[in-house]
Amino acid sequence: MIPVNEPWLTERDVELATEAVRAGWVSSAGPFVEAFETGWASYCGRKHGIAVTSGTAALQLAVRGLDLGPDDEVILPTFTIVSCALAVVYAGAKPVLVDIDPRTGTIDPAEAAARLTPKTRAIMPVHIYGHPVDMDPIHSLADANGLAVIEDSAEAHGAEYLTGRSEPGARWVRCGNLGTLSIFSFYANKMVTTGEGGMLLTDDDTLADRLRGLRNLCFGAEPARRFHHDDAGFNFRMTNLQAALGVAQLERIGEILSRKRSIAERYEDRLSGQPALILPVEKSWARPVCWVYAIRFEEDSGWTAEAFASALKAKGVESRPFFLGMHQQPMFQQRGLFAGESYPFSERWSLQGLYLPSGLALTGRQIDDVCVAVREILGTA
Numbered sequence: 001m002i003p004v005n006e007p008w009l010t011e012r013d014v015e016l017a018t019e020a021v022r023a024g025w026v027s028s029a030g031p032f033v034e035a036f037e038t039g040w041a042s043y044c045g046r047k048h049g050i051a052v053t054s055g056t057a058a059l060q061l062a063v064r065g066l067d068l069g070p071d072d073e074v075i076l077p078t079f080t081i082v083s084c085a086l087a088v089v090y091a092g093a094k095p096v097l098v099d100i101d102p103r104t105g106t107i108d109p110a111e112a113a114a115r116l117t118p119k120t121r122a123i124m125p126v127h128i129y130g131h132p133v134d135m136d137p138i139h140s141l142a143d144a145n146g147l148a149v150i151e152d153s154a155e156a157h158g159a160e161y162l163t164g165r166s167e168p169g170a171r172w173v174r175c176g177n178l179g180t181l182s183i184f185s186f187y188a189n190k191m192v193t194t195g196e197g198g199m200l201l202t203d204d205d206t207l208a209d210r211l212r213g214l215r216n217l218c219f220g221a222e223p224a225r226r227f228h229h230d231d232a233g234f235n236f237r238m239t240n241l242q243a244a245l246g247v248a249q250l251e252r253i254g255e256i257l258s259r260k261r262s263i264a265e266r267y268e269d270r271l272s273g274q275p276a277l278i279l280p281v282e283k284s285w286a287r288p289v290c291w292v293y294a295i296r297f298e299e300d301s302g303w304t305a306e307a308f309a310s311a312l313k314a315k316g317v318e319s320r321p322f323f324l325g326m327h328q329q330p331m332f333q334q335r336g337l338f339a340g341e342s343y344p345f346s347e348r349w350s351l352q353g354l355y356l357p358s359g360l361a362l363t364g365r366q367i368d369d370v371c372v373a374v375r376e377i378l379g380t381a
């Protein structure tokens, strides 16, 4: 079986993780946590990095850190991972959904504007499968209405967005530097991985302090009494052992990005011209990172992701279907959310999209085998 994702770990990862163990620093105390926070924040051009246990925890902390709660609404795309909507629901706030742009799969800014109410407090754009959201209209909307922007960059390590493209001073900005608060995941299938892990980035000193407190059970600051808690915090601390992997991989981030680029180029070379397939797009204002090679089937091709995935599996190729919209999740429907809502583009993506093996450990030979399998199934081999 060719796995859909296999992480790429090197001797350097082993070396730094070993160093953490040898030094006895296996908890969240220890030098790698701060080194990873500082390094990642600086890579993204941000002032503060707050490392946590997962991307999901980072989203949860972001919502809490911004004091969102009952009576507040947060606008987000329906096509995303469940963690985004859960973070809002955990805080007692209300998720308000928006459909996606049918080409990039990212939140449609015009539709987001249409879902604004006097209760809207934040907007949560998600860079999908490595392609950046069109952020300028999101920022205009946020600025005009006093909204916080929670940028989910979990799938877009190293991706870039051209801000101000209609003006003279246009410039490329790295994803992770486009939100009031920006979050990352370092799960094993993400480009940089600590096994499990996540991070929040911000330039706001007060917010950073608050997030550090919330991450660590809101222990009172010294010299106040240690076991004096002034808020209901969480234990979302990343360990030094995990952070060691983050530090090692940040050293080779350029190589990680170029490996992903070659994977995507090889797929594109071998799969373009297939009438049934829609390959990933790249907008002129985006430098995507192709976190995964995400393909879709033409509406009239007759293929669903489910049928194609089982045909691939029969040929020894693992794949993963696209997200299922938040409005289609039984768990939210049972809570009385999103009743009767429908988002046609998201539904089409869910029905007819899947991603092919895309892990950093993938070889060129394996990609070729996957492409042969794809063409055989399509009957164009």
Ligand SMILES: *Cc1c(COP(=O)(O)O)cnc(C)c1O
Pocket: 053, 054, 055, 056, 057, 080, 081, 083, 084, 126, 152, 154, 155, 184, 185, 186, 187, 196, 197, 198
């Ligand atoms: C992976 C992912 C997350 C959640 O990260 P975990 O570390 O798995 O909790 C959040 N948002 C998006 C868009 C993701 O892809």
